[in-house]
Amino acid sequence: MLFNSVVFVLLFLPAVFLLFAYVHRRSIEASLLVLLIASIVFYAWWRPVYLLLLGASIGVNYAIGLRLQAAGASRGWLILGVALNLGCLAFFKYTDFFIGSLDDAFGFGIARPEIVLPLAISFYTFTQIAYLVDSWRGLVKDARFSDFALFVTFFPHLIAGPIVHHSELMPQFRKFMRREDLWQDLAFGLTWFSIGLFKKVVIADTIAAKIDPVYAAAKAGQLVTFLEAWAACLGYTMQLYFDFSGYSDMAVGLGLMFGVKLPLNFASPYKAVNIVEFWRRWHITLSRFLREYLYVPLGGNRKGPVRRYVNLMITMVLGGLWHGAGWTFVIWGTLHGVYLCLNHLWRGIKAMLGWRQEGGYFARLGAGALTFMVVALAWVLFRADSLASAGNIFHGLVGGNGVLVSEKTGAWLAQHGALPAWIAVAPDKHVGALTTIDIFSWIAVALALVWLAPNTQQLMGEDGARWYRWKPTFIWTSFATIASIVPLYYMLYLPNRIVRFIYYNF
Amino acid sequence: MHRRMVRIVLWMVAATVVLPALLVLAIDPYQVLHRPFLRTALFISNDRYQDAGLIHQYLGRGDEYDSIVIGTSMSEGYPPTEIGAALGGRSALGLTIRGGNADALALVAESALATGKVRHVFWEVYRGYWDPLWMEQVQMPADLYSDSTRWGFRHYLFNHDAVLSSTRIVRGTQAGVPNIEMLYMTPGEFTEASREFNSPASLAKLRAELVPGAPIVGADRPTNASQIESAIRDDIFAVVDAHPEARFDIVFAPTSYMDIARRGPVDFARRSLVLRLLTAGAATRPQVTVFAFDTMSCIGGDLRNFRDYNHFSPGVRDLIVAALRSGSSRIVSADLDAYLDREGREVREWRDRFLAGGPGYEGKPLACAEATD
Numbered sequence: 001m002l003f004n005s006v007v008f009v010l011l012f013l014p015a016v017f018l019l020f021a022y023v024h025r026r027s028i029e030a031s032l033l034v035l036l037i038a039s040i041v042f043y044a045w046w047r048p049v050y051l052l053l054l055g056a057s058i059g060v061n062y063a064i065g066l067r068l069q070a071a072g073a074s075r076g077w078l079i080l081g082v083a084l085n086l087g088c089l090a091f092f093k094y095t096d097f098f099i100g101s102l103d104d105a106f107g108f109g110i111a112r113p114e115i116v117l118p119l120a121i122s123f124y125t126f127t128q129i130a131y132l133v134d135s136w137r138g139l140v141k142d143a144r145f146s147d148f149a150l151f152v153t154f155f156p157h158l159i160a161g162p163i164v165h166h167s168e169l170m171p172q173f174r175k176f177m178r179r180e181d182l183w184q185d186l187a188f189g190l191t192w193f194s195i196g197l198f199k200k201v202v203i204a205d206t207i208a209a210k211i212d213p214v215y216a217a218a219k220a221g222q223l224v225t226f227l228e229a230w231a232a233c234l235g236y237t238m239q240l241y242f243d244f245s246g247y248s249d250m251a252v253g254l255g256l257m258f259g260v261k262l263p264l265n266f267a268s269p270y271k272a273v274n275i276v277e278f279w280r281r282w283h284i285t286l287s288r289f290l291r292e293y294l295y296v297p298l299g300g301n302r303k304g305p306v307r308r309y310v311n312l313m314i315t316m317v318l319g320g321l322w323h324g325a326g327w328t329f330v331i332w333g334t335l336h337g338v339y340l341c342l343n344h345l346w347r348g349i350k351a352m353l354g355w356r357q358e359g360g361y362f363a364r365l366g367a368g369a370l371t372f373m374v375v376a377l378a379w380v381l382f383r384a385d386s387l388a389s390a391g392n393i394f395h396g397l398v399g400g401n402g403v404l405v406s407e408k409t410g411a412w413l414a415q416h417g418a419l420p421a422w423i424a425v426a427p428d429k430h431v432g433a434l435t436t437i438d439i440f441s442w443i444a445v446a447l448a449l450v451w452l453a454p455n456t457q458q459l460m461g462e463d464g465a466r467w468y469r470w471k472p473t474f475i476w477t478s479f480a481t482i483a484s485i486v487p488l489y490y491m492l493y494l495p496n497r498i499v500r501f502i503y504y505n506f
Numbered sequence: 507m508h509r510r511m512v513r514i515v516l517w518m519v520a521a522t523v524v525l526p527a528l529l530v531l532a533i534d535p536y537q538v539l540h541r542p543f544l545r546t547a548l549f550i551s552n553d554r555y556q557d558a559g560l561i562h563q564y565l566g567r568g569d570e571y572d573s574i575v576i577g578t579s580m581s582e583g584y585p586p587t588e589i590g591a592a593l594g595g596r597s598a599l600g601l602t603i604r605g606g607n608a609d610a611l612a613l614v615a616e617s618a619l620a621t622g623k624v625r626h627v628f629w630e631v632y633r634g635y636w637d638p639l640w641m642e643q644v645q646m647p648a649d650l651y652s653d654s655t656r657w658g659f660r661h662y663l664f665n666h667d668a669v670l671s672s673t674r675i676v677r678g679t680q681a682g683v684p685n686i687e688m689l690y691m692t693p694g695e696f697t698e699a700s701r702e703f704n705s706p707a708s709l710a711k712l713r714a715e716l717v718p719g720a721p722i723v724g725a726d727r728p729t730n731a732s733q734i735e736s737a738i739r740d741d742i743f744a745v746v747d748a749h750p751e752a753r754f755d756i757v758f759a760p761t762s763y764m765d766i767a768r769r770g771p772v773d774f775a776r777r778s779l780v781l782r783l784l785t786a787g788a789a790t791r792p793q794v795t796v797f798a799f800d801t802m803s804c805i806g807g808d809l810r811n812f813r814d815y816n817h818f819s820p821g822v823r824d825l826i827v828a829a830l831r832s833g834s835s836r837i838v839s840a841d842l843d844a845y846l847d848r849e850g851r852e853v854r855e856w857r858d859r860f861l862a863g864g865p866g867y868e869g870k871p872l873a874c875a876e877a878t879d
Binding site: 010183184188484488 | 507508509510511512514515518519521522523526664665666669
């Protein structure tokens with residue numbers, strides 16, 4: 001079930017909330033049961049058969065977790081648990097990729113199995129690996145099965161995160177009966193959810209509809225010209241942020257409606273002035289997981305600068321591969337690994353030369369622009385279906401595939417005597433694969449929002465009191481109303497626009 | 507405060523869900539649910555929706571029409587009474603779909619025939635309507651045609667286009683015509699577009715598209731033969747067989763020789779296959795007659811009859827009506843090979859004349875048809 005579907009917003013969510021509101025003061029177990037059943041229904045809506053896999057995964061991990069929590073537990077249980085989780089993920093997510101890559105390299109002619117990727121497997125695998133590792137470390141005590149099952153399946157985070165940590169979620173389940181004001185939680189959560197819904201349905205999906213034809217054209221082998229390529233690159237940079245942060249906002253809002261505070265996943269990542277900061281602001285819970293359960297166990301920065309760079313590269317390549325089974329994701333991860341290494345190297349050089357780490361205003365502005373551009377360029381790899389498509393778009397970005405302008409722009413340039421021969425004019429309102437050139441207006445608005453506007457948690461007053469912070473006032477009521485009804489109208493009355501969340505694919 | 511905020515937001519959400527749908531229900535811009543009340547009738551040329559309204563309110567609930575015209579934009583504008591009389595009935599309701607593919611046309615025909623009122627069907631088959639690329643672009647609100655329950659109309663009630671049309675009707679800004687006879691008619695459009703199509707610059711461009719001496723015929727089985735076969739079988743003859751009470755006049759729409767010549771042998775093989783399948787199907791179904799006009803050089807070989815490669819003039823439309831009435835231009839399996847030979851020859855000769863610099867025609871338009879009459 002999609003958060004941005006009519007059936008979720010108008011049927012599932014109200015029904016679950018009403019049931020929960022009825023039972024939450026009467027019985028903790030009943031509250032947990034309501035949320036657990038709701039989460040199972042939510043997951044099974046897609047393909048019920050994969051409930052078996054999810055159920056087996058929960059059962060096995062809980063059992064191994066109990067073994068690991070016992071005094072004197074063997075390390076073998078941890079290795080078995082992690083291996084089972086990664087093996088399952090590898091089978092469903094990477095079998096086709098590895099067989100395909102082998103086949104491409106050596107021409108074995110092996111038939112590729114048709115394996116459907118179970119929804120959310122990347123997310124619930126990671127949450128459970130963290131649980132097992134912490135059980136081994138002695139950080140988990142007396143976890144009940146119902147709490148564990150709900151921790152893994154809780155529908156606001158199940159499909160696409162945030163990647164929750166058991167220590168931040170499970171203790172909250174036992175506090176349902178101490179909730180002070182259901183209306184306050186509902187008003188707060190509803191506003192947060194609405195902001196996310198607006199970001200996803202109105203901004204991300206609108207941009208997606210405009211740039212998808214460019215990526216389709218690149219896939220079909222058509223040459224992507226300069227403006228198309230920049231629309232595709234910057235448009236996807238905006239689409240991905242508003243899609244995924246919109247989803248995360250919806251998840252946080254839903255959690256709040258049920259009295260559960262989920263971790264934040266985004267903190268204005270495009271305001272970052274270096275790539276290290278970017279990863280502290282983008283998909284925060286994944287960065288946290290990779291740092292705590294991969295980078296640090298590999299040795300982190302404790303074994304000298306060379307090992308630090310090696311560890312960074314391993315972490316980012318695997319992080320890339322986690323996003324998708326394909327060479328584009330591997331290269332995307334590698335690229336970010338290189339970015340991070342360069343960033344650390346630059347810091348080291350500055351320290352060696354005795355320069356200030358924090359530059360002045362213009363230095364920060366330049367660093368921010370540079371960070372944004374390298375991130376945006378890397379997103380092309382993240383979005384393109386193949387290296388050839390990505391290469392086509394990169395070629396277009398530097399003008400290698402020519403420059404095509406709209407009829408109107410061409411006429412304007414000609415009128416001012418500024419239409420050189422190397423600029424071609426589109427014969428109608430289509431500019432190559434772009435149906436209209438107004439995508440750049442959308443990109444400009446989106447850029448203004450990500451650079452100049454406060455992010456959702458700032459709006460909601462989560463990181464300090466600001467004059468605009470959320471209060472149940474007339475202005476905020478109007479804001480929440482508009483943020484709710486505009487996307488809802490889109491969902492109900494323009495149903496062809498409903499697009500899956502990008503991170504559902506991972 | 508919090509409770510009030512939640513209530514206001516939820517009430518507004520409820521209003522967003524319900525009010526636009528209620529507006530569509532009351533105004534019903536395409537008359538899918540009811541005939542207009544408290545307003546004058548207005549018919550909108552958004553055929554994918556409007557045809558559903560015509561079927562439900564005017565075919566199903568009236569006795570005025572006993573014939574229908576099924577086809578693409580090429581079959582727009584047939585005068586209802588004339589075409590109805592030519593088909594042997596009263597008046598014909600035009601249920602054309604611009605860019606309609608095989609599935610879309612079958613959907614409309616099935617829905618109209620299901621009313622039990624239709625006795626005569628004019629069914630245009632256009633050379634490209636099984637085109638798979640084209641088919642992806644056709645967006646039909648299928649529930650308005652195929653779902654017999656009212657629940658199927660939820661897609662109509664919750665539809666942005668329907669909301670916009672309803673709003674425009676309330677504001678008095680909706681474009682439309684006051685009666686069905688004027689629907690899908692664009693008087694004057696042909697003359698201007700045809701003049702442009704036949705301008706010296708346009709003719710020079712058309713000549714540049716043709717390759718001297720290139721074959722017109724000669725390809726064997728066309729690449730998408732199986733799609734054509736299933737389109738004819740499932741989307742035409744399955745409908746025919748389900749409705750023995752009706753007569754079907756299938757018209758293979760004439761196109762310009764320019765179009766046939768530029769597309770070459772593969773497309774000619776497709777045209778041939780379509781005609782072969784249509785005539786074979788008609789041979790075992792006495793209620794079906796097939797008409798084709800491509801051997802009449804005064805139609806296809808005269809670009810003055812066209813406003814683009816395919817869309818023909820009202821004069822050609824009249825000629826088709828006359829052919830239906832008289833039974834001329836009827837084609838059967840036994841005559842097909844000779845027909846195709848002649849068509850290929852006529853197109854080749856026309857192309858050579860056209861490339862030699864001539865207009866490709868002689869005398870006044872449709873002269874050969876007058877001679878035939």
